[in-house]
Amino acid sequence: MSIFHPIEVPIYMTATFQNPLPSGESSVSDRGKELKYSREENPTVRELEHEIARLDGFKDCLAFNSGMAAISTLLLANRRRRIVVNIDSYSATVSLALSLRELGFDVELRGTDELSSIPQGSLVLTESITNPMLRVPDLHALSEICRDSNSSLAVDNTLATPVLLRPAHLSQYSVQSTTKYISGTNDVFGGVISGDDLSELWEWRRRLGNIMDPLRAFMTSRGLITLELRVRRHSENAIMIARWLQDHERVEEVIYPGLESHRDHMIARRLFGNLFGGVISFRIRGDARRFLINLRRVRPATSFGAYRSLATIPRASIASNLPPDLVERMGIDEKLVRLSVGLEDPEVLMEDLDAALRSS
Incomplete structure (x- = not known):
């Protein structure tokens, strides 16, 4: 990687590489490809x-x-x-x-x-x-x-x-x-x-x-250094919150592979063991948009998988570019919320979710 033997990966911020080398030989990556341009290899x-x-x-x-x-x-x-x-x-x-x-x-x-x-x-x-x-x-x-x-x-x-x-x-x-x-x-x-x-x-x-x-x-x-630790925490937080949501009077349905009620739970258990990821989808009894607006700790945003908890309405965000008949076939409606559970204290997240649900 480098003649200096760094502990961490260096950033090779260059568009091009000298090729051939001063020795006259070609510079070749471990794939056997010539290392000459960062659009190809870096x-x-x-x-x-x-x-x-x-x-x-x-x-x-x-x-x-x-x-x-x-x-x-x-x-x-x-x-x-x-x-x-x-x-x-x-x-x-x-x-x-x-x-x-x-x-x-x-x-x-x-x-x-x-x-x-x-x-x-x-x-x-x-x-x-x-x-x-x-x-x-x-x-x-x-x-x-x-x-x-x-x-x-x-x-x-x-x-x-x-x-x-x-x-x-x-x-x-x-x-x-x-x-x-x-x-x-x-x-x-x-x-x-x-x-x-x-x-x-x-x-x-x-x-x-x-x-x-x-x-x-x-x-x-x-x-990658913290991936396993983070995914375990995401999953542990998510199963706790999914079970809590199941008992909430303002929640109509909870969709999470770690729940025994999930239609693919046994398949998920065979594939994943005892961890089921950090994303929960659920349908609320109320106005989903108002629910998002009233969240304080959980941020309304479309992505998932980061340290901060995020929530979105898939019908109005990620599925908005699809034909309506296809969205209906997929089972995505206006009541569906997707929650990306972060690394925060789950008790704090549940307190925030509860307040937003009751005001929706």
């Missing part, structure tokens, strides 16, 4: 990729400038295949799939319960925990179905993280938005794809120019 970015590949259990990883850049590159690289996308996934992913279909891509949208058969040679993209309805696909069964149909499985593991699930034994690819739990700070964008053979995706990243920049790679690397 040592700071490469160190982050090594760490995330290790966490995911794969041989390699590519870092991008956003989670959607990673997903876009994955789908573009598979343009000649049938692409099956779980309709319960993040709305931007579904919206991208619809746009690609308009461009002539062979794209099919299916619900979590509609993945029992897959067309031969497909690419299947699903989330390990869907956003915002928190469905948990049976990835063990889906992995076997994909194997039998000579298809590839890509798992968006953003909500679960490698702490809850290491996708390598189930899928060919793992995708994550590092903007969320990986960085954990709400101040840096990024995305990654892990897999064993990413050579074609590397070429697509080079062409598209959507590699993560060195500064953001450095900032993201900091989050």
Whole structure:
């Protein structure tokens, strides 16, 4: 990495590298690619990729400038295949799939319960925990179905993280938005794809120019140091608050994989063990917008996975760019609230939620 042997990863903030070297030899990265231009390879970015590949259990990883850049590159690289996308996934992913279909891509949208058969040679993209309805696909069964149909499985593991699930034994690819739990700070964008053979995706990243920049790679690397500790705290806080919400008179329904009442609870337990992530969705008896406005400690915002608790109304935010009939099919309505539980004292959060619920 450096002749100075630093303890922490240095930031190689340079657009280009000397190549050939003074010795006359080419400067080559560990991928066997010439190290000449940071749109293709950068040592700071490469160190982050090594760490995330290790966490995911794969041989390699590519870092991008956003989670959607990673997903876009994955789908573009598979343009000649049938692409099956779980309709319960993040709305931007579904919206991208619809746009690609308009461009002539062979794209099919299916619900979590509609993945029992897959067309031969497909690419299947699903989330390990869907956003915002928190469905948990049976990835063990889906992995076997994909194997039998000579298809590839890509798992968006953003909500679960490698702490809850290491996708390598189930899928060919793992995708994550590092903007969320990986960085954990709400101040840096990024995305990654892990897999064993990413050579074609590397070429697509080079062409598209959507590699993560060195500064953001450095900032993201900091989050990996505390990832396991944070995800455990997020999950412990979330199950406590989810159980409390279940008993609240102003709450109609609580959706959280850690609850026995969740339709996919047993699947979640087989996949994740005793931790179920830090996101809760729930329907309120009242005005969801007024509920958001009356929150004090929890901030009204659309992201998740950081130290600060955030809440949003998916119908008015992340799902607002989808056709109404599709939103209805996904089960997203005006009463649904998505709560990203942070690292704060859960008693303080419950006090804030209670006051906002009673004033909604």
